[in-house]
Amino acid sequence: MAVDLGPLAFIDLAYIGSPVRALLSASGDEFRKDAGRGQPGLHDDPTGNPKGSEWGNTHAVKLRLMPEITKSDIDFIADVLVETGKSEIMPRFRRLSSVDTRRKSSAFDVVTEADEAAEDAIIACLSQRFGGAAFVGEESVEKEPGLFGALGSAPLAFVIDPLDGTRNFSAGVPLFGLMIAAVSNGKVIAGVIHDPVGGVTAHAVLGNGATLVDPGGSLRALQVAGSVPLSEMEGIAGTNFLPEPLRSRVNSNLSKVGTTNWFRCAAHEYVLAASGHCHFLFYNKLMPWDHAAGWLLHQEAGGYSAHFDGEPYRANRMTGGLLCAPDHQTWLSLREALLSE
Known part of the structure; x- marks a missing residue:
């Protein structure tokens, strides 16, 4: 053959x-x-x-x-997110009623009518261009958990977060985004993140760097921040999903770095890190739609990341945490500082 x-x-x-x-x-x-x-x-x-x-x-x-993701493919995917933001997300922003929002797994995990409509629109558009691909959307997986299997085996799968930062969106806070990652046999090969409020889009292709596109179409190459002493580092740390006693230990250890934030929106957090506006990202809950696109953006902007055990990130691994840093040595220093007893 x-x-x-x-x-x-x-x-x-x-x-x-x-x-x-x-x-x-x-x-x-x-x-x-x-x-x-x-x-x-x-x-x-x-x-x-x-x-x-x-x-x-x-x-x-x-x-x-x-599969090779071309510039034309990236432009198409970005356009899909831009248009979905305009047609499905922004018209519903600050206009949701109580019946438009429902709880999923917990009080901290909600879905809105906007999430579901946006995911349907994205999959419909991507299917026209990538008909043989698998589609692993956050809302689709809730109904059909078996879709997770495509992340490790499909030659081409698209991981879709139609509305990252749903809690912000439902509360009227303008910090949310749309994300798509292309994954081949568990390996992330492209990622696109769009901010429908600011009109900014960031994208990355494996081996080809990361780029930020402003609303006017101007391009800027992304570059992570340089390494600084721990006491001068600004980071983003999501510790709320850590089990005890690890959660308390990490929260205490965060005093070793300069300052930390958490925006409840990985789309914005990854773009901040890839743009050099913060030094590290610390996550425990690893749903692929929250991290696949942003992880590649950070890597292609020159950063280093790995699970807490040092293993490379894989889109189909959802345990073991994720730490992103400017470089390997800084990653080692951060892991020791944040996870040590």
């Missing part, structure tokens, strides 16, 4: 062993030509060794084809 490495896909070389990885890095065209001769890893190599030789028998290739 031929392996098509056309313009809509690329190979994630992290899943390919040496020496095949070196071959693919050096000559994708050679591999594309050979791949049609048999199963990946069992084809002739470009130096002429026949199929079934030591090359084919001992160096099987595990291919994980990943």
Whole structure:
């Protein structure tokens, strides 16, 4: 079966062993030509060794084809969020009645008519362009929890938060946003965040940096803040979902840094960090729609992040906390300062 490495896909070389990885890095065209001769890893190599030789028998290739998100795709996704903000979110802002809001899992987890209408609109638009993709929306998952499985296995899935900061929105506080992340086999490959109040959009593509687009269309590359001593750091820390006694310990340890805030809106918090306006982010509850897009934005703006145990962030991992910092050394210092007894 031929392996098509056309313009809509690329190979994630992290899943390919040496020496095949070196071959693919050096000559994708050679591999594309050979791949049609048999199963990946069992084809002739470009130096002429026949199929079934030591090359084919001992160096099987595990291919994980990943879709490429183009600039045109990013522009489309951003436009979807902008238009959804205009049509579904802002007309309902400060106009909700009591029947338009309901509680989900707790008093701190609410959903409004705006959340549901916005998610329906976003999925309808994305489906027209990305018909084969999976859609993992916050409100859809409440009705169909099995959708979570697509995050770890689907070649392309879109994680959608139609209204991040719902509690702010329902209280009339203008701190909320819309977020979409593109995920391939658990790996975040693109993210877009839109603020419908300020009209600002931030986006990132894996390996291509992070950008802020103002309402007039001007672009600015995003860059995280530089490292400073702990006592001078400004951070955002959401500790309310930590179990005791860890919650009390972290709250006490936060006195070691300069100052902390929490805006009840990850969309704004990630943009602040990626823009260099705060030094770190500390989260425990890791629903993918709250973090996937923002995590990539922060990474592509030059930041470093990992779960509390040091493992890289994955969109399909929802436990273990997440700490984002300007660099690895600062991350280590923050983890020690905030989590130590």
